[in-house]
Amino acid sequence: MGAHLGRRYLWDAEAxxxxxxxxxxxxxxxxxxxxxxxxxxxxxxxxxxxxxLEQRDFCGHHLLRLLRCQRDTFPVPWQCHPLRHRWxxxxxxxxxxxxxxxxxxxxxxxxxxxxxxxxGDGDGDSE
Amino acid sequence: MAAGALRGxxxxxxxxxxxxxxxxxxxxxxxRAASEMSQDMMPGPYPRTPExxxxxxxxxxxxxxxxxxxxxxGLGYGDYPMLPNKSQYERDPWYQWDQPDMRHNWGEPxxxxxxxxxxxxxxxxxxxxxxxxxxxxxxxxxxxxxxMFGLGEIYPSYRPVGPKQYPFNDLYLEKGxxxxxxxxxxxxxxx
Numbered sequence: 001m002g003a004h005l006g007r008r009y010l011w012d013a014e015a016x017x018x019x020x021x022x023x024x025x026x027x028x029x030x031x032x033x034x035x036x037x038x039x040x041x042x043x044x045x046x047x048x049x050x051x052x053l054e055q056r057d058f059c060g061h062h063l064l065r066l067l068r069c070q071r072d073t074f075p076v077p078w079q080c081h082p083l084r085h086r087w088x089x090x091x092x093x094x095x096x097x098x099x100x101x102x103x104x105x106x107x108x109x110x111x112x113x114x115x116x117x118x119x120g121d122g123d124g125d126s127e
Numbered sequence: 128m129a130a131g132a133l134r135g136x137x138x139x140x141x142x143x144x145x146x147x148x149x150x151x152x153x154x155x156x157x158x159r160a161a162s163e164m165s166q167d168m169m170p171g172p173y174p175r176t177p178e179x180x181x182x183x184x185x186x187x188x189x190x191x192x193x194x195x196x197x198x199x200x201g202l203g204y205g206d207y208p209m210l211p212n213k214s215q216y217e218r219d220p221w222y223q224w225d226q227p228d229m230r231h232n233w234g235e236p237x238x239x240x241x242x243x244x245x246x247x248x249x250x251x252x253x254x255x256x257x258x259x260x261x262x263x264x265x266x267x268x269x270x271x272x273x274x275m276f277g278l279g280e281i282y283p284s285y286r287p288v289g290p291k292q293y294p295f296n297d298l299y300l301e302k303g304x305x306x307x308x309x310x311x312x313x314x315x316x317x318x
Contacts, residue, residue, distance in 0.1 A: 005284060039295070
């Protein structure tokens with residue numbers, strides 16, 4: 001971990017994604033037929049459960065079920081392990097999606113550089 | 128009423144009588160008890176002649192060679208000796224002092240700021256490591272830490288992942304957005 005930091009700060013910053021400006025390419029580029037992410041729990045449900053804002057993400061429904069189970073089975077800690085695993089697994093897939101987004105951004109930036117070099121002037125990111 | 132008037136007369140008369148009796152027994156103003164120091168033991172004016180210096184040194188139980196009064200520049204202390212500004216911490220802890228807690232012997236000349244230099248207060252002991260070594264080490268550490276933190280601010284470190292995605296237009300209402308206005312549409316896609 002640090003190769004991307006070395007490339008960004010000491011090498012070519014144009015080829016490395018900037019996490020503060022992501023995504024900088026259209027969502028459909030290279031991935032036709034992309035589905036938007038589905039949110040299962042509603043905003044009202046999350047607000048009623050007083051879930052912290054950082055945890056009101058696309059895994060919110062798993063978290064709500066887990067909290068409900070923990071409240072019902074307190075103080076026995078092992079009865080909610082399956083729900084806990086489902087929430088953790090959802091968070092893991094969410095993190096893997098973030099990694100894939102980063103990699104997609106990086107490959108599109110490299111492609112943009114190659115196109116610029118090939119055409120000579122700023123004609124980068126269209127098909 | 129008669130008793131009250133009588134009391135009003137008797138009380139000041141009794142007080143006056145007491146005052147007269149006390150005055151008869153009292154010494155003249157400015158006199159001191161015999162248990163206190165006599166006038167020749169008190170500090171005096173700045174010594175000008177060598178005889179005055181010798182007499183002042185004898186008064187303070189010091190040798191004439193050691194005796195050095197404060198300079199007479201208008202802010203001096205008369206003939207009181209100028210002793211080195213060392214606290215009682217620097218005196219030998221193993222010697223059998225007459226007053227072990229003060230590390231002071233009977234009759235020894237006391238520093239003008241003796242009450243400041245006692246072991247509960249100011250300590251002038253030398254540092255274990257020389258001062259310039261200490262300050263060099265500290266400034267080196269401080270500068271290195273500040274430079275590293277500054278570099279961390281200019282070039283932050285992050286994981287090679289995209290930002291976390293939130294629903295409901297990046298939690299527009301939850302973060303205090305205006306419910307009457309239309310929020311900027313943010314759609315996140317699966318990948």
